[in-house]
Structure formats: structure tokens, C-alpha cells
Amino acid sequence: MKNSIQFTVIEDGQNQQIETFHGAYPNLMYLLKDKLFLNSFGECGGMGKCATCIVKTTGIKGNSVTKDRNEPNTLIKLGHTEENIRLSCQLFITQDLEGAQIEILENIF
Template identity: 50%
Template sequence: MKTDSSKICFWVKENGMSHCIESYVNEYPNLMFLLRDRLLLDDFGQCGGVGRCATCIIGIKGIKEGSARKERNEDATLSKMGCTDDAIRLSCQLYVNYDIDGTQIELLDL
């Protein structure tokens, strides 16, 4: 059985480059903070993770079905942007846990 001290890993595509990122489960409050820290992203996650600014928007493939959302703001924010694809998410609304283990993530600029 995996514990919170177990590692997860996933791939992130940014500016045409792929990065393999490893993290411990719950090492960060959410995926946005992890991506911002590891990839040194400017202007990423401007609202601090409440799901309103959409600057942390990503495309994600391979996420576990039914992955928990942190806030209800995600649906409203994505809907205002016209995003209906389930593979488009706000990274601040995803926990750093096994749901994202093995996923392929792309930073989006919509």
C-alpha cells in the first residue's frame, strides 16, 4: 500500500519541452504551486489558487476518472472561458496525489 511519503511522477510539456516531474504525495497544497515552483513560472497562479484567474490552466491526459476538485469555482471559471473539455483543468484545483501520477500535462495559454 502506498503512503503519503510515496512518490508520484508525471510529464509536463512547456514551450515545446517535456519535463519529468517527481513529487511526494501532498508535498504541495495543489498542482499549481508545484508547477510554479518546479518550472519557475511567472504569472502562473495569479489568484493564489481559488479558481478564479485561470492563469494556471492546463491540459491533462491520463488523470484518474472522478478526480476530486477542491473548489466549485473551477467549473464556473472554465465555463466562462468556453472550455467544456474534461481534459482542460485548473491546476490549482487538483491535489498532488495519485490521481495525477503518470499523467501528461501541457501548460495552456488560452
């Protein structure tokens, strides 16, 4: 598909190819909730405060590498200082996700 964005999502050890388009969802959290029907995922609605949408990323690029807004503080409070641990609500659906791997981490709440 023209201008599509494709990436792999790993949930419970299962790989799933996702194909979407720039701006099709407000952020990655909404896409994951819609496509994978995740319970208790994204409880704060995308504010970057609850960490119920935590993911491990491999291969994201561009501006998506930068953690903004509430994300760094929320992750530090939980002891996550790794560059590749992210809140999916803070990742926008852009070409930065093309070819990436997104692993949904177990919700610890």
C-alpha cells in the same frame, strides 16, 4: 522512490519529468510555479477564479477527474467545456496524477 508520484509536464513543447510526493505541495499550481518558475501563473493564489493556471491533462484518474468548487464556472466563462482542460490549482498532488501528462497552456490574460 517509495510512494512517489511521477508525471510529465509539457511547457513550450518541452517535456519534463516531475517526481514528487503526496501532499508535498498544496496543489499542482504551486508545484508548477516552484519547479518551472512560471511568470503570471496562478494569479488568484489557488481560488479557481482567474484561470491563469490552465492546463490540459491526459491520464489523470480517480477523484481528480471531478471538477469542484469554482473550476467549472471559471472554465465555462472562458469557453472551455473540454473534460481535460483544468485549473492546476484545483488538482491536488495525489496518486491520481501518477503517469499523467500535464500540458501548460498559454496564458491568454
